[in-house]
Amino acid sequence: MKNIYLVIAAISLLFAIRPVSAQHEDDSANTSELSYESFVTSAKPIKCLYGYAAEKVGDHDAAIAIFEDCIERFNSVYSMIWLAQIYDTGVGVPRDEKKATALLKRGAMTNDEAGYSSLAQYHYGVALIEGKGTPADRAAGEAWLTKASEAGVQEATDYLSSLPPSSK
Template sequence: MLHKTTIATIGLLLPLFAFADEATSDLSYEAYIESDKRIKCLYGYAADKTGNHEAAIRIFEDCIERWSDVYSMIWLAQIYESGIGVPQDLAYATALMKKGAELNDEAGYSVLARYHYGRALYEGTGTPKDPAAGLKWLRQAADEGSVDAQQYLSKLNEQ
């Protein structure tokens, strides 16, 4: 779901977390669940990618509650969309993408949320199918530079 550059950048952080002794280290994922430092949202990604889905979910939920963090909304949506570590919940995943799509974060993750929310609406994934609303969100994401949205719209135009 995430852009390749984002995944590569964040992936560089994984070695920092992989060696941590979760029971004793300040670098453990659990040590950041209640942290008031926004950097912890990156720990959510690392926790999820190393299989600690419970810590990842708790971190992402807190980041969303504290800062309306769109990055965390996207990753939490992906967890619930895939059903890895939790029961699959497409409606909740789509609701998270909608919440992110309606925001304007400085990092640009809202554009990615707009693309995914538009696609969910267009296809009826986790929400009633609404192609007109889906196209509105997809066009907005494409206008804001989402290559994924541009390609998706291009494929739709070919049909």
């Protein structure tokens, strides 16, 4: 989870570089190479962080394009989680819980160096238990939550603790 602090710092930097009010300026005349717009078509892995900035300023199309490309190019679990959230909430796209859960499952099954796989495991485990975008499967959900808990995701530990005893 040490990497989460690096991500937060990077995101803070993104907002310092690209304030929300700047999205209303004429970007066609002078787009900074540090703006998220310049990363939509970039081949640099850092673009995945810029997808978050694009989503937070309401540019859903750019965020989706960035996250989809990061998933295709880099198998970015970070992008899978964010894109899953977009589809789960239906912000900027039609709501699609099945697509969201499929992205979380893919992320849960990926072993990334940054540690986002454990977050995907947590979210996928919850989806399985709650039957969100997938048929409910408590045993499989508990297995994914246990894996996330063992990787240090406190939310997974808390969720497991809050479950009523199984009626097996």
